[in-house]
Amino acid sequence: xxxRDDFLNWVKDRNPQETEFVQAVSELSASIWPVLEASxxxxxxxxxxxxxxxxxxxSFRVVWTRDDGDVEINRGYRVxxxxxxxxxxxxxxxxxxxxxxxxxxxxxxxxxxxxxxGLPMGGGKGGADFDPxxxxxxxxxxxxxxYMRELHRHIGPDIDIPAGDIGVGAREIxxxxxxxxxxxxxxGTVLTGKQPVFGGSEMRTEATGYGLVYFVSCMLGxxxxxxxxxxxxxxxxxxVATHAxxxxxxxxxxxxxxxxxxxxxxxxxxxxxxxxxxxxxxxxSGGGSLEAVxxxxxxxxxxxxxxxxxxxxxxxPCATQNELDEKAAKTLIDNGVRLVAEGANMPCTAxxxxxxxxxxxxxxxxxxxxxxGVAMSGLEIxxxxxxxxxxxxxxxxxxxxxxxxxxxxxxxxxxxAGHGRDYAHGANIAAFQKVSKALMAFGAI
Numbered sequence: 001x002x003x004r005d006d007f008l009n010w011v012k013d014r015n016p017q018e019t020e021f022v023q024a025v026s027e028l029s030a031s032i033w034p035v036l037e038a039s040x041x042x043x044x045x046x047x048x049x050x051x052x053x054x055x056x057x058x059s060f061r062v063v064w065t066r067d068d069g070d071v072e073i074n075r076g077y078r079v080x081x082x083x084x085x086x087x088x089x090x091x092x093x094x095x096x097x098x099x100x101x102x103x104x105x106x107x108x109x110x111x112x113x114x115x116x117x118g119l120p121m122g123g124g125k126g127g128a129d130f131d132p133x134x135x136x137x138x139x140x141x142x143x144x145x146x147y148m149r150e151l152h153r154h155i156g157p158d159i160d161i162p163a164g165d166i167g168v169g170a171r172e173i174x175x176x177x178x179x180x181x182x183x184x185x186x187x188g189t190v191l192t193g194k195q196p197v198f199g200g201s202e203m204r205t206e207a208t209g210y211g212l213v214y215f216v217s218c219m220l221g222x223x224x225x226x227x228x229x230x231x232x233x234x235x236x237x238x239x240v241a242t243h244a245x246x247x248x249x250x251x252x253x254x255x256x257x258x259x260x261x262x263x264x265x266x267x268x269x270x271x272x273x274x275x276x277x278x279x280x281x282x283x284x285s286g287g288g289s290l291e292a293v294x295x296x297x298x299x300x301x302x303x304x305x306x307x308x309x310x311x312x313x314x315x316x317p318c319a320t321q322n323e324l325d326e327k328a329a330k331t332l333i334d335n336g337v338r339l340v341a342e343g344a345n346m347p348c349t350a351x352x353x354x355x356x357x358x359x360x361x362x363x364x365x366x367x368x369x370x371x372x373g374v375a376m377s378g379l380e381i382x383x384x385x386x387x388x389x390x391x392x393x394x395x396x397x398x399x400x401x402x403x404x405x406x407x408x409x410x411x412x413x414x415x416x417a418g419h420g421r422d423y424a425h426g427a428n429i430a431a432f433q434k435v436s437k438a439l440m441a442f443g444a445i
Contacts, residue, residue: 001043004033011052018101020321020346024108025052027350031428034417045444047436054081054107055088057100058154062128064146066139076147078126078154078162081107084438087158088124089114089374091165091193094143094172098127105321106165106345110374112431113367116406119378124160126151132167133286144175152180157189157385163377164193166320169239170205174198189384192377201380203395204373209243210396211372211403212316212343212364213251218407219339219362222421228252230338231270233312235259236319237290240343240370242280244316249273257307259319262289264307267299311335318343326351333359342366353424368410368427375402 002010011025029048036042062074077100080088090110093103103125111123128147132140155162164173173193180190194200201207217227230253234241237258245255254270258279267275275297282293294301308315308328315337317324321344329352332340340356341364342348348356348363356363379398383390390398407423413433414426 001037004029007048010049014053015101015104018104020101020105021108023322023350024105024346027346027353027424028108028112028428028432031425032432035429035432041440042436045440047439050439051082051111051432051435052108054079054104055083056080057104059100060150062130062143062146062150064139064142067136072143074128074130074143076126076128076150077103078151078160079103079107079124080154080160081123081125082111082435082439083122084111084435084442085115086120086122088160089121089163089377090123090125091127091163092168092172092176093125093127093165094130094132094167095127096129096131098129102321103127109345109367111435112428113371114374114378115431115434116368116409116427117371117375117378117402118405119375121161121374121378124162125165126162127165127168130167132172137171140172141175144172145179148176148179148183151176152183155180155190161189161377161381162191163374166238169193170195170200173200189381192380194380199380199384201376201383201395202390202392203399204376204380205239206243206246207376207399208240208370208373209245209318209343210247211375211399212240212244212318212341212369213247214372214400214403215364215369215407216314216316216339216341217251218404219341219364219423222407222411223362225338227314230254230313231256231311232314232316233257233307233310234316234318234343235264235307235323235347236317236344237265237279237283238318239280240373241316241318242276242283244318244343245271245276246273248314248316249276253314256312257310258290259307260290262291263301263303264305264310265290265294265297265299265301266307266310267297269298271297271299308332309335313338315340316343317347319347320344321346322349324348324352326355328352329355333361337361340364341369343370345370357422357424362421363424365424365427367431368406368423371406372399372403375399
């Protein structure tokens with residue numbers, strides 16, 4: 001069998017300059033390499049190599065016009081990574097940073113995240129290098145319609161079911177769904193994250209943040225600890241961050257930070273639920289930096305700083321990939337952090353994760369801890385296909401059950417492999433074993 005270094009060199013040679021994607025493959029392979037070494041069948045069928053190559057990656061031109069008549073050109077993408085367990089499933093991201101490497105990393109992670117939910121979903125991701133900031137509703141609508149003019153050729157209820165992500169919320173999903181419906185004359189289960197009035201889940205907006213807290217609660221329970229009274233640092237101020245903050249407060253925690261790209265808001269006495277809701281509204285309405293709300297919430301503004309300098313018991317990175325590096329990890333450790341769980345996709349660098357592992361800090365990886373959003377999307381698909389409605393209480397119970405099952409799956413896989421309570425190894429191993437079994441059953445295709 002080839003060495004892991006040889007495999008990673010093979011990935012790097014095939015994907016030059018795609019650093020985020022190579023990072024994701026490297027992180028997974030570190031956990032599952034002993035599984036591969038123990039199975040001649042997995043080696044013979046080249047399962048890890050097949051999983052490291054998307055089924056297809058589509059890029060296309062998106063042309064749209066601004067209100068003043070200026071013509072804009074963006075690049076759109078959809079990466080369909082693996083449909084071994086079900087239709088491709090993963091969000092659409094509209095942000096200037098979007099490129100093929102970012103989407104391949106996200107799509108690769110989505111394979112295994114979706115596998116952990118226990119729902120029949122494959123992995124994919126898409127988006128465009130479109131910047132919605134500064135655009136009005138009409139311009140965003142025209143961009144979404146232009147984007148869907150190409151995307152609709154590649155998706156469908158049994159093919160690929162996108163959802164939202166950064167820059168794509170309920171408004172954008174509505175415009176995308178309307179365009180798809182007009183182009184295909186079908187009211188199909190082809191997008192999730194829709195508004196409840198036309199088939200969306202009542203809990204989709206909250207699901208990732210709430211699910212993160214449910215997962216953290218399970219981790220603490222296994223360690224004979226409790227959320228109540230703990231100091232929590234959270235990065236970001238979007239849906240994931242603010243709903244995680246909200247649910248943490250419900251559990252009795254003291255949420256002391258939120259952040260944005262300009263800096264960090266610190267509230268030593270802890271934010272209230274009402275203040276978190278006001279912050280969410282401030283950001284959603286285009287109110288700008290959190291600096292503007294610091295006085296109103298009796299907080300202090302730390303321009304240019306991330307939250308990780310503030311002493312806390314729990315850290316929840318909920319902003320973006322690679323936001324928490326080794327230096328920040330060591331600062332958290334020195335300040336007494338007890339648990340870190342990822343609310344964003346791959347927000348901790350490999351060196352940061354290794355620092356937490358070396359210091360015996362409980363660490364919840366994104367593919368497990370932030371799976372609540374896609375789990376709720378899976379439940380939305382089921383609702384749509386059965387033409388049934390589920391209320392918030394029922395969905396909340398289902399979400400909590402799924403997150404508990406994910407926790408137990410990761411923990412048991414880690415222990416069975418001799419990794420103790422290492423959730424990162426456990427998540428990778430459990431998800432890889434499930435996907436690889438399906439690929440093996442299909443033969444060499």
